[in-house]
Each structure stands twice: as structure tokens, then as C-alpha cells.
Amino acid sequence: MEIKEGDLVARYSYHCDIIFRVVQIKNGVADLVGEEVRLAADAPLSDLKKINDKEWREYEKNFRKQEENSYRLFRQQARLMREKNEYDVSEGYKEKTTYFEMRGRVLHMDGDARYLEKCTALYERLGIPVYGVHVKEKEMPEQVASLLSMVQPDILVVTGHDAYLPTRGKENDLKAYRHSKFFGQTVREARKVIPQLDQLVIFAGACQSYFEWLLRAGANFASSPDRINIHALDPVYAAAQISLTPFMERVSVIDIIRHTFTGQEGLGGIETKGVLRKGLPWKEANEPILDE
Structure with missing residues (x-):
């Protein structure tokens, strides 16, 4: 599933523990900010799972x-x-x-x-x-x-x-x-x-x-x-x-x-x-x- 700026995602390498929002994508790497916690991160697109509406509602x-x-x-x-x-x-x-x-x-x-x-x-x-x-x-x-x-x-x-x-x-x-x-x-x-x-x-x-x-x-x-x-x-x-x-x-x-x-x-x-x-x-x- 294609990931673009503004999408909600989680990182497979961290067992999808935190949901982030994609703020920028450059050279296959996404810059991320936590949707509920004040954490900044980056990750390759291959490490990201796109969060669907049901998953987000439960998290929120x-x-x-x-x-x-x-x-x-x-x-x-x-x-x-x-x-x-x-x-x-x-x-x-x-x-x-x-x-x-x-x-x-x-x-x-x-x-x-x-x-x-x-x-x-x-x-x-x-x-x-x-x-x-x-x-x-x-x-x-x-x-x-x-x-x-x-x-x-x-x-x-x-x-x-x-x-x-x-x-x-x-x-x-x-x-x-x-x-x-x-x-x-x-x-x-x-x-x-x-x-x-x-x-x-x-x-x-x-x-x-x-x-x-x-x-x-x-x-x-x-x-x-x-x-x-x-x-x-x-x-x-x-x-x-x-x-x-x-x-x-x-x-x-x-x-x-x-x-x-x-x-x-x-x-x-x-x-x-x-x-x-x-x-x-x-x-x-x-x-x-x-x-x-």
C-alpha cells in the first residue's frame, strides 16, 4: 500500500507501538512525528505499516x-x-x-x-x-x-x-x-x-x-x-x-x-x-x- 505525506503509520521494527504522521518523504525515507506523543523519528518506507481507520480509532x-x-x-x-x-x-x-x-x-x-x-x-x-x-x-x-x-x-x-x-x-x-x-x-x-x-x-x-x-x-x-x-x-x-x-x-x-x-x-x-x-x-x- 502506497504511503504518502499526511498518512498515519507505525514502524514494524518497533512492533507498531506508536502511531506517527508522515510529514515528509525523501529518497525512500519518511520523516515522522508522533500523533499523540512528542517524538520525532525517521524510517524507511519498507519499515512502515499504514494505519487504517479502525486501528486509529482504537488507538485514539x-x-x-x-x-x-x-x-x-x-x-x-x-x-x-x-x-x-x-x-x-x-x-x-x-x-x-x-x-x-x-x-x-x-x-x-x-x-x-x-x-x-x-x-x-x-x-x-x-x-x-x-x-x-x-x-x-x-x-x-x-x-x-x-x-x-x-x-x-x-x-x-x-x-x-x-x-x-x-x-x-x-x-x-x-x-x-x-x-x-x-x-x-x-x-x-x-x-x-x-x-x-x-x-x-x-x-x-x-x-x-x-x-x-x-x-x-x-x-x-x-x-x-x-x-x-x-x-x-x-x-x-x-x-x-x-x-x-x-x-x-x-x-x-x-x-x-x-x-x-x-x-x-x-x-x-x-x-x-x-x-x-x-x-x-x-x-x-x-x-x-x-x-x-
């Missing part, structure tokens, strides 16, 4: 179920955080004290336009203010400074597609990664603008990214400690947890990990303060943190 069904479970867990956590905030604002008094929240604003730079659309929809569902921009990974270092100046975010997410290629070097060799170099350079350029770790909280990385390099570059949170694949929405849940944590409290790295799909094998980071600020009075009804 499993991911949608997982996404809804993660959303429900995060919603429960967010409501507990809101109850705590209400108690703190009223200083424990029984009478209701209305207040407002200034949630952390996110600048989300994504190398995949389709993933950016999915992420933006989830930010909106979670009630997180976001400015999303599609930028190719190689162009991110050149554009981040001007975007920071324009958006003035509290949180920066730098993500897209990546991969660790053992044939190019060991895990501590930056040349063995597709896009970790550009993610790290982007973080460094951002730190030239805002050096303080708690003034701008940065998440960087994608599937199999060089975790240690990204932290050294200045990221607060990054992927991927065990060089595994991360889900397309993992960066959103990390950013949302930071956005909804009051600035006088530390963001729990464990909580960040708990609300992602891949856990501590896929994401990690350092102690960081939250960015949410509370104020009062508020004369209108509070908007819900999350939709129902």
Missing part, C-alpha cells in the same frame, strides 16, 4: 480515556487548592470572603501546530491564561526574547518534538538529540532576559529530551530523565500546576509529576515558587477554576 480511544482521567484528577486537585485559598484569604473565618485570582500567564512555544492547538484548548478548559505560538524548534532561540517582551508571561513552555538517537552518541552527548540543543538555547536566551528562576518559570523539552542539559540551561522543569516519550499534553499540566499555585508557596515537584501521563521517568525539575496571586475585594461572582 485509549488516549482520550487517559486524558479524561488526568483531567478529572487535576480538577479535583485544583478545587482543593481553591478551597485552601479561600480559607487563607478569610484567615479561617467562617463568613465567606470574596476574592479574585491573578493566575500565572503562559507563553507556550510549540514546534507542532496541531499539538499547540490541543494544548491551547486544554489551557482554556483549565482556566489558564495562555498565548500560544507555533515556532519551528530551530527558530525558537531567535524568537523567544521578542515574545517574552510582548507577552510578559509568568511561565514559559518550550516544547515540540525531540528524540534521543543512540547511533549519534551517548546520553550525555548533546549531538545525539534531534532538538534538545535548540530547546536549551531557547532557555538560555530567555534567562538573558529574565534570569531569576522564580520570576519566569520555564518548562522545556519533549520526548526523550536531554533532561540534565535543559536544567543546566536554566529550566525549572524539563523532560525526559529516563529518555522516554512524553504525552503531547504533559507540558500543559505542568504549567497549569504552577499557574494555580500561590506565589508564597512552593510548587511540589511530586504534584507536577503526579498530574502528567509519564510520571517521574518523563518529567522532573527543581523547587520553584508558584505564580498565582490573590486579591480582594471582588464584587462579582467568582469564575470557576475549571469547567464542569
Whole structure:
């Protein structure tokens, strides 16, 4: 069966474990990006199986179920955080004290336009203010400074597609990664603008990214400690947890990990303060943190 750009495929050599979309074919080799995970790869056409509609529906069904479970867990956590905030604002008094929240604003730079659309929809569902921009990974270092100046975010997410290629070097060799170099350079350029770790909280990385390099570059949170694949929405849940944590409290790295799909094998980071600020009075009804 002929394979062309835009088709959904899987690799026989990896037991068809991940479904990719073909983005380019050149000299009998296809460039691939994960349809649900932030992995970039390439493979000869002879190694690819074209995925039919039935196979895709079953694959997608499993991911949608997982996404809804993660959303429900995060919603429960967010409501507990809101109850705590209400108690703190009223200083424990029984009478209701209305207040407002200034949630952390996110600048989300994504190398995949389709993933950016999915992420933006989830930010909106979670009630997180976001400015999303599609930028190719190689162009991110050149554009981040001007975007920071324009958006003035509290949180920066730098993500897209990546991969660790053992044939190019060991895990501590930056040349063995597709896009970790550009993610790290982007973080460094951002730190030239805002050096303080708690003034701008940065998440960087994608599937199999060089975790240690990204932290050294200045990221607060990054992927991927065990060089595994991360889900397309993992960066959103990390950013949302930071956005909804009051600035006088530390963001729990464990909580960040708990609300992602891949856990501590896929994401990690350092102690960081939250960015949410509370104020009062508020004369209108509070908007819900999350939709129902």
C-alpha cells in the first residue's frame, strides 16, 4: 500500500507501538512525528505499516480515556487548592470572603501546530491564561526574547518534538538529540532576559529530551530523565500546576509529576515558587477554576 505525506503509520521494527504522521518523504525515507506523543523519528518506507481507520480509532480511544482521567484528577486537585485559598484569604473565618485570582500567564512555544492547538484548548478548559505560538524548534532561540517582551508571561513552555538517537552518541552527548540543543538555547536566551528562576518559570523539552542539559540551561522543569516519550499534553499540566499555585508557596515537584501521563521517568525539575496571586475585594461572582 502506497504511503504518502499526511498518512498515519507505525514502524514494524518497533512492533507498531506508536502511531506517527508522515510529514515528509525523501529518497525512500519518511520523516515522522508522533500523533499523540512528542517524538520525532525517521524510517524507511519498507519499515512502515499504514494505519487504517479502525486501528486509529482504537488507538485514539485509549488516549482520550487517559486524558479524561488526568483531567478529572487535576480538577479535583485544583478545587482543593481553591478551597485552601479561600480559607487563607478569610484567615479561617467562617463568613465567606470574596476574592479574585491573578493566575500565572503562559507563553507556550510549540514546534507542532496541531499539538499547540490541543494544548491551547486544554489551557482554556483549565482556566489558564495562555498565548500560544507555533515556532519551528530551530527558530525558537531567535524568537523567544521578542515574545517574552510582548507577552510578559509568568511561565514559559518550550516544547515540540525531540528524540534521543543512540547511533549519534551517548546520553550525555548533546549531538545525539534531534532538538534538545535548540530547546536549551531557547532557555538560555530567555534567562538573558529574565534570569531569576522564580520570576519566569520555564518548562522545556519533549520526548526523550536531554533532561540534565535543559536544567543546566536554566529550566525549572524539563523532560525526559529516563529518555522516554512524553504525552503531547504533559507540558500543559505542568504549567497549569504552577499557574494555580500561590506565589508564597512552593510548587511540589511530586504534584507536577503526579498530574502528567509519564510520571517521574518523563518529567522532573527543581523547587520553584508558584505564580498565582490573590486579591480582594471582588464584587462579582467568582469564575470557576475549571469547567464542569
